[in-house]
Amino acid sequence: MRDIVVIGAGKIGSTIARMLVHSGDYRVTVADRSAELLRQLETGPALSVAHIDITDATALASLLAGKFAVLSAAPFHLTVPIATAAVAAGAHYLDLTEDVQSTRKVKAIAETAKTAVIPQCGLAPGFISIVASDLASRFDTLDSVRMRVGALPQFPSNALNYNLTWSTDGIINEYIEPCEAIVNGQITEVPAMEEREEFSLDGVTYEAFNTSGGLGTLCETLEGKVKTLNYRTIRYPGHAAIMKALLNDLGLRHRREVLKDILEHALPSTLQDVVIIFVTVCGRRNGQLVQETYANKVYSAKIAGRTMSAIQITTASSICAVLDLLSKGEISATGFVKQEEIKLDLFLNSRFGRHYEQERVLLAS
Numbered sequence: 001m002r003d004i005v006v007i008g009a010g011k012i013g014s015t016i017a018r019m020l021v022h023s024g025d026y027r028v029t030v031a032d033r034s035a036e037l038l039r040q041l042e043t044g045p046a047l048s049v050a051h052i053d054i055t056d057a058t059a060l061a062s063l064l065a066g067k068f069a070v071l072s073a074a075p076f077h078l079t080v081p082i083a084t085a086a087v088a089a090g091a092h093y094l095d096l097t098e099d100v101q102s103t104r105k106v107k108a109i110a111e112t113a114k115t116a117v118i119p120q121c122g123l124a125p126g127f128i129s130i131v132a133s134d135l136a137s138r139f140d141t142l143d144s145v146r147m148r149v150g151a152l153p154q155f156p157s158n159a160l161n162y163n164l165t166w167s168t169d170g171i172i173n174e175y176i177e178p179c180e181a182i183v184n185g186q187i188t189e190v191p192a193m194e195e196r197e198e199f200s201l202d203g204v205t206y207e208a209f210n211t212s213g214g215l216g217t218l219c220e221t222l223e224g225k226v227k228t229l230n231y232r233t234i235r236y237p238g239h240a241a242i243m244k245a246l247l248n249d250l251g252l253r254h255r256r257e258v259l260k261d262i263l264e265h266a267l268p269s270t271l272q273d274v275v276i277i278f279v280t281v282c283g284r285r286n287g288q289l290v291q292e293t294y295a296n297k298v299y300s301a302k303i304a305g306r307t308m309s310a311i312q313i314t315t316a317s318s319i320c321a322v323l324d325l326l327s328k329g330e331i332s333a334t335g336f337v338k339q340e341e342i343k344l345d346l347f348l349n350s351r352f353g354r355h356y357e358q359e360r361v362l363l364a365s
Contacts, residue, residue, distance in 0.1 A: 006030045008073035009037035015316040021046045022304035054078050064089035075169050080105045087113045096122040098213030110336035118337040121319040124149040125216030131279050131294050133340035139283035142226040148208050148278040150234025151311040153270050161236035163270040165311045168260045176253050177212035180219045182229035187219050193244050208232035209240050217338045234276050271300050275310040321352035
């Protein structure tokens with residue numbers, strides 16, 4: 001059995017731990033500074049807990065000693081110290097961060113690593129990049145790659161048409177920080193919450209707008225190969241206008257803790273959610289202009305004996321699938337690994353990647 005540390009005992013971290021333990025091939029230690037969250041975990045022979053402050057470098061180093069890998073489900077501002085400690089301890093490192101600056105620092109840390117450093121192993125960034133790369137590989141030349149992802153309540157019941165399904169800190173960061181894109185063949189930054197569009201899927205109308213981090217490392221990978229590359233978050237219509245009023249008109253982009261407090265006290269969480277994955281690639285094949293689209297919906301379901309939300313399933317199964325591929329030697333075990341270097345068929349055929357099979361395929365090529 002492989003010894004794994006999962007940092008973060010929240011919704012996603014606890015789901016990762018449960019999936020890994022249920023597989024029978026991993027012994028998991030879940031670390032968090034919140035004793036309350038740790039008490040909610042079902043400990044046993046394959047699952048233990050560590051009540052530590054991750055910012056305590058000595059305690060973190062001791063925790064990671066001798067472990068096969070550390071999986072970070074911690075807030076993005078803890079990414080760099082955890083990655084640094086993992087490399088120093090000789091443990092493989094995987095995370096779920098969507099923060100662009102953190103990932104750039106992790107890439108620099110990976111330059112001296114003797115183990116694998118694999119950031120952005122969630123849904124977006126993460127699985128979405130694997131899908132986009134697979135579609136792009138089918139073309140002789142690329143024109144555009146457009147990636148759209150959203151985690152939405154199945155039954156919206158407030159003016160924002162939204163429920164909390166993900167890290168509030170992560171959502172706010174995505175809504176504020178600049179967004180990478182390729183425009184007219186050049187890597188650039190575009191503002192978050194802008195370039196709003198509407199589209200319909202299964203008879204339902206959605207809006208999508210720029211958010212930060214969803215492209216992962218694809219700008220770097222596809223630079224010079226594509227004219228247009230962008231990522232936008234999917235929401236129900238009306239969400240963007242209200243959030244822009246909060247961020248800009250009320251100035252809450254400069255008071256993130258206040259905005260976080262408002263959202264967490266006003267928006268309920270829900271297990272009745274749906275994750276929408278929508279990737280469209282356009283380019284030339286045999287001289288013809290061709291478009292291919294991958295579009296799926298994933299709903300909440302019972303997995304490993306517990307009902308899990310769609311965002312829990314898609315995020316946790318992604319990082320678990322990457323860990324499994326790493327453990328089996330099917331992806332590089334040294335240095336920085338990009339999500340788009342992982343083959344889609346390997347991912348989907350893994351035991352954790354198969355959780356995506358519950359998707360109802362809308363359009364597939």
